[in-house]
Amino acid sequence: MKPLVTRVLATAAMLAAAGTALAADNASSPSYQQLQHNYSTLQKQMMQMQKQMAAMQKQVASQQKEIAASKSSKESVDEKATEQSIEDLYNQINKQSQKISQMEPGSTNFLIVGDANVTFTNQRGTPSQFSADVSPIIDWQLDKRLLLIAGFDFFTQGNSGDFSSGAGDVSIIDLSYILNDYMTVGGGMFPSPFAAYNNYFGPPWIEPMVDAPEVYSYLTPSNEVGGYISGAVPVGPTHFNYNFYASNGPDIISSDQNPNGPGSAPGALNFGDTNNYNNGKAIGGRLGFVPIPSLEVGYSFEYSEPVTQPSTAIATPFHVNAFLQAVDFNYGKVVKALDGLVRARGAWIFSSTDGAVYPGTVGPDPFNGHSNGGFVELYYQPTLIDVPYLKNLGYAFRYDRVDIPGNNPGALHEQRYSFGLNYWLYSDAVIKGEYEFDNVENTGGNNAFFLQFAVGI
Amino acid sequence: MRFGYTLASGLTLAALVAGLGACSSQHKAAATQSAAKESKLPQSDAGIFSNQYEEKQSGAQLWAENCERCHNLRSPSQFNAAQWDIIVHHMRVIGGLTAVEARKIRVFLESASGQ
Numbered sequence: 001m002k003p004l005v006t007r008v009l010a011t012a013a014m015l016a017a018a019g020t021a022l023a024a025d026n027a028s029s030p031s032y033q034q035l036q037h038n039y040s041t042l043q044k045q046m047m048q049m050q051k052q053m054a055a056m057q058k059q060v061a062s063q064q065k066e067i068a069a070s071k072s073s074k075e076s077v078d079e080k081a082t083e084q085s086i087e088d089l090y091n092q093i094n095k096q097s098q099k100i101s102q103m104e105p106g107s108t109n110f111l112i113v114g115d116a117n118v119t120f121t122n123q124r125g126t127p128s129q130f131s132a133d134v135s136p137i138i139d140w141q142l143d144k145r146l147l148l149i150a151g152f153d154f155f156t157q158g159n160s161g162d163f164s165s166g167a168g169d170v171s172i173i174d175l176s177y178i179l180n181d182y183m184t185v186g187g188g189m190f191p192s193p194f195a196a197y198n199n200y201f202g203p204p205w206i207e208p209m210v211d212a213p214e215v216y217s218y219l220t221p222s223n224e225v226g227g228y229i230s231g232a233v234p235v236g237p238t239h240f241n242y243n244f245y246a247s248n249g250p251d252i253i254s255s256d257q258n259p260n261g262p263g264s265a266p267g268a269l270n271f272g273d274t275n276n277y278n279n280g281k282a283i284g285g286r287l288g289f290v291p292i293p294s295l296e297v298g299y300s301f302e303y304s305e306p307v308t309q310p311s312t313a314i315a316t317p318f319h320v321n322a323f324l325q326a327v328d329f330n331y332g333k334v335v336k337a338l339d340g341l342v343r344a345r346g347a348w349i350f351s352s353t354d355g356a357v358y359p360g361t362v363g364p365d366p367f368n369g370h371s372n373g374g375f376v377e378l379y380y381q382p383t384l385i386d387v388p389y390l391k392n393l394g395y396a397f398r399y400d401r402v403d404i405p406g407n408n409p410g411a412l413h414e415q416r417y418s419f420g421l422n423y424w425l426y427s428d429a430v431i432k433g434e435y436e437f438d439n440v441e442n443t444g445g446n447n448a449f450f451l452q453f454a455v456g457i
Numbered sequence: 458m459r460f461g462y463t464l465a466s467g468l469t470l471a472a473l474v475a476g477l478g479a480c481s482s483q484h485k486a487a488a489t490q491s492a493a494k495e496s497k498l499p500q501s502d503a504g505i506f507s508n509q510y511e512e513k514q515s516g517a518q519l520w521a522e523n524c525e526r527c528h529n530l531r532s533p534s535q536f537n538a539a540q541w542d543i544i545v546h547h548m549r550v551i552g553g554l555t556a557v558e559a560r561k562i563r564v565f566l567e568s569a570s571g572q
Contacts, residue, residue: 241553
């Protein structure tokens with residue numbers, strides 16, 4: 001840059017000198033011509049230099065532009081990199097905070113729920129006794145659609161809680177997947193949806209009475225081991241729900257080992273066998289209808305082909321057809337007009353097994369099993385009144401009965417009237433008292449008193 | 458035996474129909490995806506059976522009315538948001554709640570839990 005400027009300045013100085021000379025001398029003189037020649041040469045040189053300078057300026061400008069451009073692009077790259085790293089940082093922080101929150105007990109996709117109770121039972125004909133039971137249930141949400149429910153039941157046997165004497169078992173293994181809004185598929189071992197007691201009201205903090213209606217000990221399955229499809233479908237302001245299952249199903253008691261126990265005599269269905277004797281599976285289900293949110297009514301069925309248990313009297317095992325049906329209802333609502341919570345629930349179960357001859361048994365041949373039984377239960381608690389203690393106290397009444405027909409050893413005609421009081425410490429902790437009047441045809445019956453302290457976990 | 462087969466084939470048919478339902482709801486999934494972002498449970502596909510009755514009701518209302526049918530209402534503050542997510546999933550599977558009920562009740566409980 002410097003030499004160029006010097007050269008320009010020098011040229012300008014020469015031109016100025018020439019100009020002065022021109023003014024001083026006469027234009028026609030030879031020196032003047034010489035000068036003019038010099039002048040035009042110089043002018044040419046200057047113009048050349050001007051061109052060169054313009055070109056150089058152009059070059060410099062374009063270089064500057066390039067530099068600027070590269071600089072700005074570099075800057076934007078830098079900016080992007082910064083944004084990226086901030087985002088990474090955020091992501092990392094998020095991940096870490098998620099990890100931390102996952103470490104908080106119970107706040108992950110894993111939750112321990114369930115129930116526990118301590119019970120005192122005093123029933124005529126059997127020694128009174130204390131017992132205790134804890135049923136932890138793990139709700140394991142593997143995914144927003146995938147849920148594993150694993151339930152365990154641990155209880156006392158007399159004065160012992162020794163597992164080797166049968167004081168514990170697995171009560172639920174239910175793996176389910178929400179397929180879409182209307183259907184869930186699942187399977188494992190789950191409380192039977194049949195007649196909606198075991199799966200809806202089983203836990204002691206849900207059911208106001210201490211003991212279950214008698215019919216559920218004799219005529220219905222309590223668990224299913226199998227697979228199911230279930231779901232709910234809204235229709236206008238109402239909705240339907242369903243659960244259809246295929247399961248191992250019952251077998252039929254054929255031995256004459258235990259001829260006198262109702263429900264365990266020949267011809268009775270045995271739902272809790274630890275063996276599975278045949279390929280015939282039970283197919284069943286329940287269809288529920290919820291016309292208003294506080295009421296649900298249901299119809300259940302279960303069809304199975306139970307085979308006879310191995311027996312010395314029956315050389316070749318045979319099967320019969322068994323068809324169970326039930327209707328049920330469940331209502332629960334805080335009714336303002338009645339100042340409190342009203343519950344009403346009930347179910348009736350009809351069991352029908354084919355007639356068959358069970359050799360070696362006392363009783364009619366063939367034995368024909370058309371049994372039925374059910375319950376109706378009412379509960380009221382004045383939750384809306386402003387009287388301490390009294391508003392925590394609920395009153396329960398239940399009528400239940402079982403009719404297992406015939407003059408056979410397994411026949412049973414039993415009716416019970418139960419009166420209960422529930423005192424709620426919390427919404428999931430209750431002290432229950434119950435007195436039960438029992439009436440069994442021909443034998444009288446065994447009235448019972450229960451006291452129970454139960455919690456939902 | 459024949460009765461069993463009839464039932465079994467009926468069940469299979471029901472499963473197939475539901476399977477088709479699942480496939481058709483996949484198409485609608487895209488449309489509801491943006492809405493699905495705010496929801497953790499599988500989003501309602503606004504499918505064939507969806508109706509304005511459920512859509513109109515608030516989560517609090519659905520909770521108060523439906524969750525009292527079988528047992529006492531448990532206070533929203535008893536569990537935190539993550540726990541309610543699991544519990545409502547549990548109740549949906551065992552208690553026959555519809556997808557929309559479950560989603561709205563969960564959103565309500567999660568915010569009402571205060572945690």
